[in-house]
Amino acid sequence: MYPSVNIDPSLLKGPAFYKLMERHIISLRQQEANGYPRPHPIHKTRAVINSVEIDQLRPKPAIQLKSDERICDRCSTIFKVNSRGYAINHSADDECSYHWGRSFRNPGTNMTSPFSCCGSVRKEKGCATSKHHVFNIENLKTVDGFVHTTERPPLAGGDYGVYAMDCEMCYTTEGGELTRITIVSSDLKIVYDTLVKPDNPVVDYNTRFSGISERDLKHVMTKLKDVQAFLLNLLSSKTILIGHGLGSDLRALRLIHDTVIDTSIVFPHSRGPPYKRGLKKLILDHFQKHIQKDGGHNSVEDAIACMELMLWKIKPLLYKI
Secondary structure (H helix, E strand, O other), X not given: OOOOOOOOHHHOOOHHHHHHHHOOOOOHHHHHHOOOEEEOOOOOOOEEEOOHHHHXXXXXXXXXXXXXXXXXXXXXXXXXXXXXXXXXXXXXXXXXXXXXXXXXXXXXXXXXXOOOOOOOOOOOOOOEEEOOOOOOHHHHOEEOOOEEOOOOOOOEOOEOOEEEEEEEEEEEOOEEEEEEEEEEEOOOOEEEEEEOOOOOOEEEOOHHHHOOOHHHHOOOOOOHHHHHHHHHHHOOOOOEEEEOOHHHHHHHHOEEOOOEEEHHHHOOOOOOOOOOOOHHHHHHHHHOOOOOHHHOOOHHHHHHXXXXXXXXXXXXXXXXX
């Protein structure tokens, strides 16, 4: 299946390669606008999350939530949680009815596109149901448990390393949590790939998208803190991380890292924001290959896909250095 970009491996490292990739690093303003975690002004282990991107994709009521209230990440219903973080359902009518596909709101016209899963419009009942409402950490606006990458000497010359990353997540009583992480090098070799045991009770394994089930995590001992320790040892603050919608991965990792390339921004949608081209469509358009078959994701496949897109992007200049 891979590689699709035919490049001499000897060119995929070193200061010159790093500088070519460095041109595509997104700005801090772009990170903030796309839901990337940003440092809290006072608390070192907290992050501030701007939900502009999330609100554009799935608008939610602009109200102040109480401490026991959350907004469902799927159906946008405001629901209450008990002391253990579980949704309080008073009747069968409280179940979550949602569309698992995407719908976009155009800020200029305030019109929304049909959902990609079933083609219905926003006002129609969801095509899927769940017994539980779920929420993601951006509901909380400020989140604790974050770590920061720090600057370290370069590998050689001005090369701080270039990696692509993808994560899979589930829903727990404390929001979205990491269940798998994959990191690949610029020559498409797997540097790190592990399943991760969530710190809190799982409400929904999100298997439709993550491909990960309860059985997969049954004997897993790796925790988020172990992953964070590995990342802080691998990455300098100047190491380039590549991903598609990488903000969600960094939120799940509780990691603040500024040197990022987001393929959903580097390869923009023809309509402009908030529309974004999916990774599956980008790979099909550029390499005539199919990934994420049946809607499921694989973090190895997606991380490699992100790296290949950026190699394709810089290839014309790579042979001129």
